[in-house]
Amino acid sequence: MYTLQNEQLEINLSAKGAEIQKIYNKETGLDYLWSGDPAFWGKHSPVLFPIVGSLKNDSYQYNNQTYHLSRHGFARDMEFSVLAKTDTNITFSLQQTAATLEKYPFYFELRIHYGIAENRLHVQYEVLNQDEKTLWFSIGAHPAFKVPLVNGTTYEDYVLSFNEFENTARYLLTSDGLLAEDPQIFLQNTDELPLKKSLFYEDALVFKTLQSSSIKLESDKTAHGLTLDFKGFPYMGIWSAKDADFVCIEPWHGITDSVQTTGKLEEKEGILSIGADDTFTAAWTVMTW
Template sequence: MYELSNDHVSIVISSKGAELQSIYRKDTGIEYLWSGNPAFWGKKSPVLFPIVGGLKNNRYTFKGKEYAMGRHGFARDRVFTMSKQTDDAITFSLKSDDETKAIYPFDFIFSINYQLIAHQVKVSYQIENIGDEELYCSVGAHPAFAVPLLADTSFEDYYLQFEQKETAPIWPLSDEGLLLSTPTDFFLQEDTIALRKSLFYGDALVFKSLQSNSISILSDKHPHGIKVSYANFPFMGIWSTKDADFVCIEPWCGIADAVTTNGDLTTKEGIHPIAPKTMMNRSWAIEVF
C-alpha cells in the first residue's frame, strides 16, 4: 500500500490494480470511499482497461483472430509498478507482457497518476502505444463512494446533483450485461436523482448523452459530500450492488458491447485507436467536502 497526504486529505492506493483504497479528510475525519465489504462488492475503485463493460460471450476479434477477455478488462487484477512519487503525486505503471498479449495483442504502457490538490484527488490515465501498429482500447473509472457518509444518516438521505439539467435516456442492460437496442426515458430537464436502494436492482444506470461534466453526492442533512468532475468521458455509469451502502459514479471512455455487436474490436462502440508511438490522456477528479 502507498499513502499520499497533504494538509487536507490523505489517500491510500494499492499496487494491485493501482486501486484507490481510501480518501480521508483530516479536518472532519470522514472516509469517503466504500469499505469494500466482500459480502456486497469487494472492490473500491477499480480501473477499467483495456475495455469498459462486458464483451458479447466474453469474446472479441482482431485481424480475424478471436480473443477472450472478462468484463472491464484485466488491469484491475494486475500488479502495477510504482514508477514515480513526489510530495503531492504518485504514478503507477503497467506494461504489456506475454500474459497480456495472449488476450490483448498490443504493446502498451498504461500509467495512472494520483495528485492531491487541496481537497481534490486528480486521477490521470495515460495509455502509450509502444508498438508498431494501431492500438485499440477503452478506459474508465469505477469509484465507489460511501453512502451514507455519516453514521446518523441513511442511504435515502442522499441525492445525486448533476451540473446541468439533463434530458437523457438510460440504456438498459441484458442479463449478460450487454446494452439493449432501445433506450428508456429517464431525465426530462432534471438535474437530480434521489437515491434509493431499489434504483439499482436492475443493474447500472448507463448514459450516453449527458451534458454535465460533474456529478455530486449531497444530502440536506449535513454539508458534506463528494463532487466527481470529468471531461472527455462520453459515457457514464451509476451503479450499486443490491442493498449496499455505496454509489459508484463511473466516467467511461468506452461502454459494454451491444447485443447486436459483431465482435470486431476496431468497430466496437467507445473504442479509441492510438497510433504507434503516440498516447492518449484522460483525467477526472474527486473533490471531498
C-alpha cells in the same frame, strides 16, 4: 500500500490494480470511499482497461483471430510498478506481459497518475502505444463512494446533483451485461437523481448523452459531500451492488457491447485508437467537503 498526504487529505493506494483504497479528509474526519466489504462488492475503485463492461460472449475479433477478455479487462487485477512517488503524487505503470498478449495482442503502457492538492484528488490516465500498429482500447473509472456518508443519515437522504439540467435516456443491461437495443426514458428536465437502493436492482444506470461534466453526492441532512469532475468522458455508469451502502459514479471512455455488436474490435462502440508512439490522456477529479 502507498499513501499520499497533505494538510487536508490522506489517500491510500494499492499496487494491485493501481486502486484507490481510501479517501480520507482530515478536516471532516470522513472516509469517502466504500469499504470494499466482500459480502457486497470487494473493490473500491478499479481501473477499467483495456475494455469497459462486457464483451458479447466474452470475446472479440481482431486481425482474423478471436480473443477472450472478461468484464472490464485485466488491469484491475494486475500488479502495477511505481515510476515516481512524492508525499502528494504517485505514478503507477502497467505494461503488456506474455499473459496479456494472449488475450490482448498489443504492446502498451498504462500510466496512472494520482495527485492531491488541498481537498482534491486528481487522477490522470495515460495510455501509450508502444506497438508498430494502431492500439485499440477503452478505459474507465469505477470509484465507489460511501452512502450514507455521515452517521445519522440514510441512503435515501442523498442525491446525485448534475451541473446541467438533463433530458436523457438510460440504456438497460441484459442478464449477460450487454446493452439492450432500446433505451428507456429516465432523466427529464432535472439536475437531480435521488438515491434509493432499488435504482440498481436491474444493474447499472448507463448513460450516453449526459450534458453534465460534474456530479455531486450530497444531502440536505449534512454539509458534507463530494464533487466528481469528469470533463471529456463521453459515457457514464452509475451503479451499486444490491442493497449495498455505496454508489459508483463511473466516467468511461468506452462502453459495454450491445446485443447487436459485430464483435470486431475496430467496430466496437466507444473504442479508442492511437497510432504508433502516440499517447492518450484523460483525467477526473474528486473534491471532498
